Amino acid sequence: MSLAAYACDPARSRGRRHAEPPAPTRDVFQRDRDRIVHSTAFRRLVYKTQVFLNHEGDLFRTRLTHSLEVAQLGRSIARSLRLNEDLVEAIALAHDLGHTPFGHAGQDALNECMTAHGGFEHNLQSLRVVDELEHRYPRYDGLNLSFETREGVLKHCSRANAERLEAAEPGGVARRFLDRTQPSLEAQLCNLADEIAYNAHDIDDGVRSGLITIEQLAEVDLFEQYRRETLQEHPQLQGRRVLYETIRRMLSAQVYDVIDATGDALRAAAPADADAARRASSIVVFSDDMRSRSTALKRFLFDNLYRHPRVMETTEQAQQVVRELFDAYLARPAEMPESFASLPSRHRAVADYIAGMTDRFAMREHQRLTGRKGIG
Secondary structure (H helix, E strand, O other), X not given: OOOOOXXXXXXXXOOEOOOOOOOOOOOHXXXXXXXXXXXXXXXXXXXXXXXXXXXXXXXXXXXXXXXXXXXXXXXXXXXXXXOOHHHHHHHHHHOOOOXXXXXXXXXXXXXXXXXXXXXXXXXXXXXXXXXXXXXXXXXXXXXXXEHHHHHHHOOOOOHHXXXXXHHHOOOOOOHHHHHOOOOOHHHHHXXXXXXXXXXXXXXXXXXXXXXXXXXXXXXOHHHHHHHHHHHHHXXXXXXXXXHHHHHHHHHHHHHHHHHHHHHHHXXXXXXXXHHHHHHOOOOOOOOHHHHHHHHHHHHHHHXXXXXXXXXXXXXXXXXXXXXXXXXXHHHOHHHOOHHHXXXXXXXXXXXXXXXXXXXXXXXXXXXXXXXXXXXO
């Protein structure tokens, strides 16, 4: 399949921070994807929380399975829009590399610990991972990914951090946060695929956990429409098959909506190339109706799942573990590996070390350093 004019062409990539000769059989975005898959940070995602802690059940999503689902959805949509599938996959697989243990609970606690030292943003941390913290190559730190993949990894960025990144890399991946332009269409697509994926799988995991029920979900129009359709077509269907089929139909409807709404936006904007698409308003979008329905679903999940008392109890325990780990390493940096303990900025070194932990390693380290079991 040929790429559209507005897609990112690997032959026209803005390149890597450290120049490298081309590979004989793979283009620049394919190499990015392969480097991400082989990275240590990617393997750690299998033991990092999505919503439920890793030890709470074998079938709940982790950051790894979430990233794979985002990549699958992204590639499916990219093919219909004639965007670069390999770039979409690379961004999707890397977008959560900077997430802390214990999901957003760990991120919030680490940001609190780092308030006086630049704060902590998991998107910025994902960029730090691929630019600096992976140590796999003899000539440079990081994975030396292409500009386009790094641009997509940096999904959000505060102005203060954007200014700092821009000073170090003029015209680089943070520039768009200062001049208010958009990332590539492939990056925009990954942002939307991320939302579609976590809304769907958080319904699945929430029902599996018993914290939300299908009956509660009847108040969510986006879910209830496809549950009714499922039962009308398969009136004898029962149990989890009803849930699975409802989610499948809901996912398909959102995918087709993005394809149709984005097609309309592309025809209206008519970008001549990838850079023209960056200068336009957001192009990869839901229709207004689907955006409203997706927002209602997110609100439901926030109120009924993410703020469920059982989840909140675990969240508070996880945040305490992160805070106590931070204090312990700050006071005794020799408890960290030498590669972190010897860094000049101790606070940032501690944040980098904790952010790279899996859930279970963080719990083991906390018990080793405090003598107490922090969670459960």
